[in-house]
Amino acid sequence: MAAARSTRLVVPGRKGLRAGLLGLLLLWGLAHAAAFEDFSQLHIHNTTGETLLYMFISPSASRSWGVDIVADDNGLASGERFAAFLPLSRQECLVYDLLGRSVTGSFYLLRGKELCGGWNELTLGAETLFESRMSMNLGRLTVHNDTGHDVLFLYTAVDRHELLGPSILRAGRQLRAFGTAEFLYAHEGLDVLYLWALDSGSGVHELRVDIDTAVDEYEIVLQADTRER
Known part of the structure; x- marks a missing residue:
């Protein structure tokens, strides 16, 4: 078996983000800026x-x-x-x-x-309690925020057209400008991971990470040029 390895990615922005999702994320950002605790x-x-x-x-x-x-x-x-x-x-x-x-x-x-x-x-x-046998292999995702803005929400999906889960930034926490956060992900069934980050300047960053089972650590860098235009 090949030894696990890590990789660092500076992912360019990807145009063509669904208009509805982009509009909704921007709307969420504006709403949360005004009333952070009064939302879904x-x-x-x-x-x-x-x-x-x-x-x-x-x-x-x-x-x-x-x-x-x-x-x-x-x-x-x-x-x-x-x-x-x-x-x-x-x-x-x-x-x-x-x-x-x-x-x-x-x-x-x-x-x-x-x-x-x-x-x-x-x-x-x-x-x-789940009585049946279950196993889970975990990888590590490190996100560096070099956008110059705080990141308010960070949503993920395993398919670009799949429903999103909750923000992986817990309520009340933000990824500060030029800060770093680490997350764990489940390898099972995961070959690609999409991330959408909403920053405090109402910018939306869309990133794609191709997941290799031989790699258990990824580093992602959010930059000004990963912002959707």
Whole structure:
């Protein structure tokens, strides 16, 4: 087996982003700038009795779990909760699956949960323990923000026309200008990853990363010239 390796990418901007998505992301950015807490949110409560190191939320029809949204070395302790922003307008409802992985390697699973624009809350409890055997190989994605603006939201999808999951930047957190953030992603079913970043200057950056199973670390650089025009 070939040794795993890492790669650093400065990805050029890709024109042709769907007009509806671009307009919606810009609308979200303006709305959040005015009322950051008053938008479509998902609040997740951990009552499993274990600390969850990783958590993945993806559209139910997706072939991959995508990117971890906990993004915290300490994980999410039992009894704690956190919030993520959803890419949903007030009138939209979409169906998602939620998977948590604990410090002991156990998996907790919720399938087919309808989430709508506005306020949503899900609980991962002991009863959601997934009894069947499951394995997951993780890779690391490092994002450098060299745009000169804070990044407010960072959405991902495993297909350019697939529904987006929640922003992998947790509610209340931003990727500061010239800052760096690290995320973990699930290799299974993932051969390409699309990212859409919305910065505080209302710029949208669309990036594509081709995933190789022999590579377990990627570095992405957001720059002024990755911004959609």
